[in-house]
Amino acid sequence: MNIKLVLLSTLLSLNLFSSSSFTGSSMSEYASNLNTKEYDWYYESRNNGEPPLSPKETRDIISKYPVYYLGNTDKKVIYLTFDEGYENGYTERILDILKKHKVPAAFFVVEPYIKSNPEIVKRMEAEGHLVCNHSAHHPSMASVLDLEKFKIELQEVEKVYKEVTGKDIAKFFRPPMGKYSELSLKYTTDLGYKTIFWSFAYRDWIPEEQPSHDFAMNKIVNKTHNGAIILLHAVSKTNAEILDQLITKWKADGYEIKSLEEL
Known part of the structure; x- marks a missing residue:
C-alpha cells in the first residue's frame, strides 16, 4: 500500500489536522470516498406555521457540515436573501426599500453579475448588505467532481468582487439550482464557506410568468415562520413591487429581519 496514503489515513483518524489543510490531489483522494450523488434541495x-423539515434522504449528510436552511426558530426572526443570476432592472428599487426599512439582506451573485453591475454591487456592500457567492458559471456543483475546478467556481467570484469593492466576499455559498452532493458540501466547507439553502421559495424567477401581487403576498406571508431563510429572485417584477408592503407586514406580525452573519 502507498506509504503516503497510510500516513494520511492515520493522521485523519487521529484528527491531527483538519481536512481544510488539504490541497490539490491529496484532498481529492480523501474526498473521493464521499457520496457524489446529486440531490435537489427541497x-x-x-x-400551523411550524418550520419545515430538511430532506429526509440527506438529513444525516447535511448534519455533518455547516449547512443552513433555517436560522433561530425560537424567535420571530427572518433572514432575507436574493439570488442574482442577472440584472433585470429591479435591484436598485429593492435596495431603496431595504434602506427605507433599515433591514439587511444577502445577495447571492454570480461572476458575470458583478462584472456587469459593479455600481450596484458596490451599493449593496456600502449599505451594509452581504454580497455572497453563487458560483462563477452557475453549474450544478454536484457535477463538479474535480477539486481544482470546484475551487475556480468560487474563487473567480471572490477575485472579481475584491477588484470591484476592495473587500473580501462574505463566506456564504448558495449552490446553483439547489443541487448538491455530500462531496460538494465537503468541498464548500473546506473552502471556508457556509452553505445556505432556504426554508421558503416560490415560483418567482420567470419574468414572463410573474405571479399577481395578491398571490405572492398570500403565499409568502402564509409560509413565513420563525427562523425562515427566505429566497426571492431579484429578477421578479412582483417581488420588487410588493417588497415594501411585505416588509411592513412582517414587522407588523412581530418579525425581525436579521443578517446571515447571525446564524
Whole structure:
C-alpha cells in the first residue's frame, strides 16, 4: 500500500489536522470516498406555521457540515436573501426599500453579475448588505467532481468582487439550482464557506410568468415562520413591487429581519 496514503489515513483518524489543510490531489483522494450523488434541495412544509423539515434522504449528510436552511426558530426572526443570476432592472428599487426599512439582506451573485453591475454591487456592500457567492458559471456543483475546478467556481467570484469593492466576499455559498452532493458540501466547507439553502421559495424567477401581487403576498406571508431563510429572485417584477408592503407586514406580525452573519 502507498506509504503516503497510510500516513494520511492515520493522521485523519487521529484528527491531527483538519481536512481544510488539504490541497490539490491529496484532498481529492480523501474526498473521493464521499457520496457524489446529486440531490435537489427541497423542504417538507408543515402546518400551523411550524418550520419545515430538511430532506429526509440527506438529513444525516447535511448534519455533518455547516449547512443552513433555517436560522433561530425560537424567535420571530427572518433572514432575507436574493439570488442574482442577472440584472433585470429591479435591484436598485429593492435596495431603496431595504434602506427605507433599515433591514439587511444577502445577495447571492454570480461572476458575470458583478462584472456587469459593479455600481450596484458596490451599493449593496456600502449599505451594509452581504454580497455572497453563487458560483462563477452557475453549474450544478454536484457535477463538479474535480477539486481544482470546484475551487475556480468560487474563487473567480471572490477575485472579481475584491477588484470591484476592495473587500473580501462574505463566506456564504448558495449552490446553483439547489443541487448538491455530500462531496460538494465537503468541498464548500473546506473552502471556508457556509452553505445556505432556504426554508421558503416560490415560483418567482420567470419574468414572463410573474405571479399577481395578491398571490405572492398570500403565499409568502402564509409560509413565513420563525427562523425562515427566505429566497426571492431579484429578477421578479412582483417581488420588487410588493417588497415594501411585505416588509411592513412582517414587522407588523412581530418579525425581525436579521443578517446571515447571525446564524
